[in-house]
Amino acid sequence: MPYLRRLARWLIGLVASLLSVAALGDAKSLLGGTLLVTPLIGADGEVYVSLNVCPHRGMKISTHDVGNTLVHLCIYHGWAFKPNGDFIGAPVEKEQMHGSICSKAELGLKKARVELYGGLIFATWNHEGPSFEEYLGEAKFYFDMLWNRTDNGLEVLGPPQKVSIDCN
Numbered sequence: 001m002p003y004l005r006r007l008a009r010w011l012i013g014l015v016a017s018l019l020s021v022a023a024l025g026d027a028k029s030l031l032g033g034t035l036l037v038t039p040l041i042g043a044d045g046e047v048y049v050s051l052n053v054c055p056h057r058g059m060k061i062s063t064h065d066v067g068n069t070l071v072h073l074c075i076y077h078g079w080a081f082k083p084n085g086d087f088i089g090a091p092v093e094k095e096q097m098h099g100s101i102c103s104k105a106e107l108g109l110k111k112a113r114v115e116l117y118g119g120l121i122f123a124t125w126n127h128e129g130p131s132f133e134e135y136l137g138e139a140k141f142y143f144d145m146l147w148n149r150t151d152n153g154l155e156v157l158g159p160p161q162k163v164s165i166d167c168n
Contacts, residue, residue: 085109119153
């Protein structure tokens with residue numbers, strides 16, 4: 001697995017269709033590589049992708065495949081997060097569970113750098129890496145032919161199909 005961590009540092013991956021998280025608070029939990037990620041629309045209309053893991057004890061925040069909520073709660077200790085991943089609070093916040101080591105701003109969900117392209121959401125954990133245009137390079141011409149044929153880009157119809165196959 002260490003090779004996957006090294007690869008994920010610079011990889012910009014396809015996360016979801018923009019239509020799957022079209023309204024304020026829309027969220028979708030999915031497996032991005034080996035990590036659970038949640039793309040969603042924030043109050044400012046921006047698309048955010050964050051790690052779907054509570055920074056307190058590592059519990060999965062969103063336990064549903066799809067949904068709509070403006071506050072994401074960890075079911076383990078009740079930590080609450082805004083759609084953009086910022087920490088709102090916890091039931092025993094005044095007790096300073098992390099002492100004075102971490103500020104409230106540091107307790108949010110891990111956020112990815114997000115790029116919208118052709119009606120799709122792409123994200124990377126590397127905030128200092130190459131831009132999306134640099135990442136695509138000369139292949140951008142071909143992606144434009146696939147995903148940018150209309151003003152709205154690619155449109156996905158219906159819910160995704162999931163299949164589980166028992167194998168190696």
